[in-house]
Amino acid sequence: MTPDDIVLAHVLADAAGAAIRPWFRRPFLVETKEDFSPVTIADREAEAAIRALLAEHRPHDGVIGEEYGEDRPDASRVWVLDPIDGTRAFVAGRPLFGTLIALMEDGVPVLGLIDQCIIGDRWVGGTDHPTTLNGQRAHVRSCAGLGAARLGTTGPFLFDAGDIPRVDALRAEVGDSLFGGDCHNYGLVASGHLDLVVESWLKIHDWAALVPVVTGAGGVMTDWAGAPLRKGSDGRVVAAGDARVAEAARAVLA
């Protein structure tokens, strides 16, 4: 990862935002994918815009995108894209969806960007690049344990049936919970406004950009067993600003 990759990530996010904003709160068709998640022309146009720039500026790098699949996924450098994370929110006119852009090197996420193009919240973090929110350093906050922790999760039912009692147990232990938010919640952890996010069923394009943002701000993001997120991870993730909260949450979820 080079400083130029950070510059490029900003250019890619700018292009995605330019593709998305004209569709926000405008009429469009909502299709339903095999996994029952919605997709729109805005998702496709945003990913196409990013991929066109990558083809121009990084022709040898791999690309994995939610909407248009994999190109050279086994390259040592792979860009991982989710043009609109939180399409349900986008479709409802709620400006908490986000564009996710990650760079993975040899399977490790080294650069991540979360962009909310309506509000104008952009978090960027990576190896040798402490996380920023709109250019200002972002820091997680300390939190001694679950009882003081604020938990965010997009939907309480977006878990395997067998996991729901564990998540319910976690909700019972934390100080407070709020729902909705998609990728934006991870930015709020990085900025020290939320303490914990727990989710499941995340695919590589959902989590790859989040890991550098959270860890670059001083936080922890792993799977439910505490292992690093890698291609092939099972999609269960825990992100926390304070390692004590991460550990306590994983103990409840185990």
Next chain:
Amino acid sequence: MTPDDIVLAHVLADAAGAAIRPWFRRPFLVETKEDFSPVTIADREAEAAIRALLAEHRPHDGVIGEEYGEDRPDASRVWVLDPIDGTRAFVAGRPLFGTLIALMEDGVPVLGLIDQCIIGDRWVGGTDHPTTLNGQRAHVRSCAGLGAARLGTTGPFLFDAGDIPRVDALRAEVGDSLFGGDCHNYGLVASGHLDLVVESWLKIHDWAALVPVVTGAGGVMTDWAGAPLRKGSDGRVVAAGDARVAEAARAVLA
């Protein structure tokens, strides 16, 4: 209700926003009220700012506010205030909370304003004032039935235990659901981006401003039995853009 009341409502919302914005994503103490909901200095300063203006411009009107209680609640004209609806979202740095300002005349909400002071979404509706979003007419959308409806609700557990199976049944019938959002969801119904919102435990300061916004955009907002929302309502509300969706939802909730 006079056109001057609309002008004043904007002035009140401007003052609340000016009180809230300096605290957004800044450090503050979060206190927990008797009903376990959080409250901050921003809630109190925003309501104080509104009440000071009402004392100056409408000294004879009543005021009911979430944080500072009731003054002349039996006056024929009563302003009903929630300085920050969605304090949990505010505390988490999520810009979907809202300032709610309503005018009730003889117990009927005749003017309502929802203001999201970070994004800059302001819905205003009332008798003889079709709902606007930032000055542009807002319209609900048509939706033939629950199967096509997008449902928003702040939290799936913010219901009496006995009501949760009914809400679960409704979620199973609708086309899609999303969580979080607080008062902002009702604005999205008014603007035709969501079809249905179902909630419970709403107090008069939570629902009074929402009714004119939703109905002034062509929608329906009642309690779960279909009765108008009035002082003493039980706090269960259904808001829908299309009356067919409202009726079908009430049938499932009955």
